[in-house]
Amino acid sequence: MTKVAALILLAGCGILAGATHARAGGPSDHFPNFPGNSPGIAQVVALDECDPTTFNAAEGPDFCKNIALGYSTTLANLLAGAEAGTPDPGWDFEPDTLVINQGTTVVVVDQGGEPHTFTEVKAFGNGFLPPLNPGSAASVIPECAGGFGSVAVAKTRILQGSQLNITGLSKGKHLFQCCIHPWMRMEVDVQ
Ligand SMILES: [Cu+2]
Known part of the structure; x- marks a missing residue:
């Protein structure tokens, strides 16, 4: 390697190090451990532990495409917990609270x-599937009413392995x- 090439490489490393440092002070600063975070982007993950065998028997093939590594929950257990008001914590958005800058x-x-x-x-x-509401309540909040038959609700759907980008959030909670x-x-929380 020539001296010039080595210098260019060193300079490149310096730029990368600088970028990494700047990123830590960006809007995703609050959750620096979340992969994929970069200035202007904050990642949220939706998690579940659906058991492919029991879910697909009830909902159809390929409904649940989980990589079950011993953490799966059967459909019956999920329904029982939800009805009792002690829902399975494996169904979760992470983080619980996200603080971002506007934009x-x-x-x-x-x-x-x-x-x-x-x-x-x-x-x-409550959501739009009564068996998953506490006490299997049929009442549903307005934003979820109509289920996927409502375009407004369907637009907020995220399929397995896909993502939804939320932009234009106003300041506040x-x-x-x-x-x-x-x-x-x-x-x-948008600041
Ligand atoms: Cu869900």
Whole structure:
């Protein structure tokens, strides 16, 4: 290697190091451990532990595409917990609270095995599938009403392995939940 090439390489390393350092002070500073974070982007992940055998027997082939490594939950157990008001914590948005600067894009990635929604609501409440509400309540909050038959709800759907980008959030507190699994909830605070 020539001296010039070595110098160019060293200079390149310096630029990379500088970029990494600057990133730590960016809008994703609050959750630096989340992969994929960079200036202007903050990542949220949707997780679940659907058991492919029991979910697909009830919902159809390929409904649940989870990589079950011993952490799966059967459909019956999920329904029992949700009905009893003790829903399975394996169905979750992470982080629970995200603080971002205005202008940051929130990228929601479904890393679970089944579909979810990431729906902004005025107040958390029941989703559109009564068996997954506490006490199997049929009541549903307005933002989830109509289920996927409603374009407004369908637009907030995230399929397995896909992502939804949320842009244009105003300053202040925003609440998001899943309209299928109503205990999947999180808060986005825009500063
Ligand atoms: Cu969900």
